[in-house]
Amino acid sequence: MISGVNPFVLMQNLGYMAEIVQSVSIIMGLGLFMMGIFRLKRYGEMRTFMSHQMTIAAPLLMMIAGIALMCLPVVLSTALTSFWSTSNPLHYHGGEVGYEQLIPPIIVFVRLIGVGAFIRGVLLFSRVGREQTPPGTMAKAMLHILGGLFCVHILGTLSLLKSVLGMSV
Numbered sequence: 001m002i003s004g005v006n007p008f009v010l011m012q013n014l015g016y017m018a019e020i021v022q023s024v025s026i027i028m029g030l031g032l033f034m035m036g037i038f039r040l041k042r043y044g045e046m047r048t049f050m051s052h053q054m055t056i057a058a059p060l061l062m063m064i065a066g067i068a069l070m071c072l073p074v075v076l077s078t079a080l081t082s083f084w085s086t087s088n089p090l091h092y093h094g095g096e097v098g099y100e101q102l103i104p105p106i107i108v109f110v111r112l113i114g115v116g117a118f119i120r121g122v123l124l125f126s127r128v129g130r131e132q133t134p135p136g137t138m139a140k141a142m143l144h145i146l147g148g149l150f151c152v153h154i155l156g157t158l159s160l161l162k163s164v165l166g167m168s169v
Contacts, residue, residue, distance in 0.1 A: 010105035018112055022072060025119055029069025032126055036062030057129030065126030069119065076118060079149055089153045107154055114151025121145035 040059035068075045077087040089111065121144030128138050150157045162168065 005102065007101045007105050010102075011108060014105060014108045014112060018108075018115070021112065021115055021119075025069045025072045028119070028123070029066045029072070031066070032062050032069060032123075033066030036060070036066055036126075054131075055129060058131075059129075061129045062126045065122045068122050072115075072119070076115070076149075076152060079118075079145070080153055083149055084153050084156050089155065110154045111152050114148045114154070116148070117144050117151060118148030121148055 036059045039062065040056070043054050043056055043059055046054055080089070081087045121141045124137055124141035124144060127133055128141065
């Protein structure tokens with residue numbers, strides 16, 4: 001134990017934080033899905049009066065983003081499988097002494113940040129079809145999603161960077 005820091009307590013607390021993030025993701029996904037349904041209903045009512053101010057893209061993208069947030073573990077697993085050809089991030093076996101025992105909690109924290117970035121990307125994606133959306137929102141959403149995937153599989157990202165840059169440890 002290093003100066004009062006217990007890595008097992010850190011891992012346990014990060015597990016609780018992951019459960020909270022998943023619960024918040026489900027609630028946000030349900031909210032986005034319901035907002036998409038109501039906007040789709042409003043679009044249908046407006047179409048009967050021949051109004052051309054609203055598109056169907058915004059409600060559909062909100063519904064897709066809501067479904068993605070409600071099924072976050074499955075969506076993350078599918079995205080990891082598509083990008084890294086495995087849905088299981090590499091496991092790091094840290095040492096037993098010194099600062100090496102703090103590396104696994106740091107990796108879990110980076111993965112948690114990656115899940116947050118992925119959720120932020122999905123939320124940005126839900127705003128793409130709206131009127132008055134700033135330019136570049138789709139690019140921001142894709143970068144958040146890709147950066148989140150890189151953080152979720154941080155050890156694979158590090159090995160990829162090592163092989164691309166020709167570094168060896």
